[in-house]
Amino acid sequence: MPLREIDEVNKNGFTEHRFGESDKMSTYLFSFVAGKFKSEEMAIANFPMKMLYRETDEEKIRYSIDSIFQLHHSSKLFLEFYNDFPFPFQKLNFATIPGFQYGGMEHVGAIQYKESSLFLDGSATENRKLGRAKLIAHETSHMWFGDLVTMDWFNDVWMKEVFANFMADKIVNPTFPSINHELAFMVGHYPSAYGEDRTKGTNPIRQELKNLNNAGSLYGSIIYNKAPIMMRQLEAVLGKENFQMGIQEYIKTYQNSNANWNDLVKILDDRTDIDLLTWSNVWVNSSGRPIFKDSVTYTEGGKISSFELRQMAEDASDYIWPRFSRSP
Numbered sequence: 001m002p003l004r005e006i007d008e009v010n011k012n013g014f015t016e017h018r019f020g021e022s023d024k025m026s027t028y029l030f031s032f033v034a035g036k037f038k039s040e041e042m043a044i045a046n047f048p049m050k051m052l053y054r055e056t057d058e059e060k061i062r063y064s065i066d067s068i069f070q071l072h073h074s075s076k077l078f079l080e081f082y083n084d085f086p087f088p089f090q091k092l093n094f095a096t097i098p099g100f101q102y103g104g105m106e107h108v109g110a111i112q113y114k115e116s117s118l119f120l121d122g123s124a125t126e127n128r129k130l131g132r133a134k135l136i137a138h139e140t141s142h143m144w145f146g147d148l149v150t151m152d153w154f155n156d157v158w159m160k161e162v163f164a165n166f167m168a169d170k171i172v173n174p175t176f177p178s179i180n181h182e183l184a185f186m187v188g189h190y191p192s193a194y195g196e197d198r199t200k201g202t203n204p205i206r207q208e209l210k211n212l213n214n215a216g217s218l219y220g221s222i223i224y225n226k227a228p229i230m231m232r233q234l235e236a237v238l239g240k241e242n243f244q245m246g247i248q249e250y251i252k253t254y255q256n257s258n259a260n261w262n263d264l265v266k267i268l269d270d271r272t273d274i275d276l277l278t279w280s281n282v283w284v285n286s287s288g289r290p291i292f293k294d295s296v297t298y299t300e301g302g303k304i305s306s307f308e309l310r311q312m313a314e315d316a317s318d319y320i321w322p323r324f325s326r327s328p
């Protein structure tokens, strides 16, 4: 948290820095960043942010610093508005780390980033800029989804990841109008989700996790590709406004606490006539996918007289996946 005393205390050739009391956070969100960093500070709309970095390429530094701060700020503004909840922590700082093994990690107080993902130069393509904007929006979204409201247990780790990507799409896509985001979503998610879901060894989105040691096995196409499709369906089922209000209630109810998937479903279920518990059971708690068959009959004049679309579960279970059209 912010330095509590500007006066550093010198002791036997060492300098002691004292920080304020931390906000409440889960243990997996604690981190400690140490090393020889350069720093840059910027306050946008009276909200101070600070970045620690190691980048040495002057062109990249000149080209990137403003954008990095602006992207954090615009993400924060959107999320405060969408969630109807102010930025939940005392500090939104970030540290870029060379050779970091992930794109980013949502530590409270200082988000950590892979340095090469944030520092771009003038030759960067639209896609790389899009990737950077989404990464920043993703990690900033975690401040609400994951950090402020944390899963009960790691079997729901997919929730925070899907929410972070879902919000990042909302934040970033409109700012890159030349890219066909719907097509990119389809190509990026459907083939690999189907590819895994059709196999006998597939698992549901929400699966049991008895031992944290096995958490790594949860990450795969089902979480990263099927779950985002499910989340879009969920928003379509409820309607955008209802969905947003449900999310606001979820954040307010479970702030600084834990919640699982069923807690969210209960809140959303009150906002629709559709039986969301059954819906969730098929989409989230069960594996597999539906197979669709159609039959069309024609009149003698060649016009369509009837059109029938039927679905059955590929695994021969009784499950039905309710379908809803998405408004354009």
Ligand SMILES: [Zn+2]
Residues within 6 Å of the ligand: 138, 142, 160, 161, 164
């Ligand atoms: Zn994430």
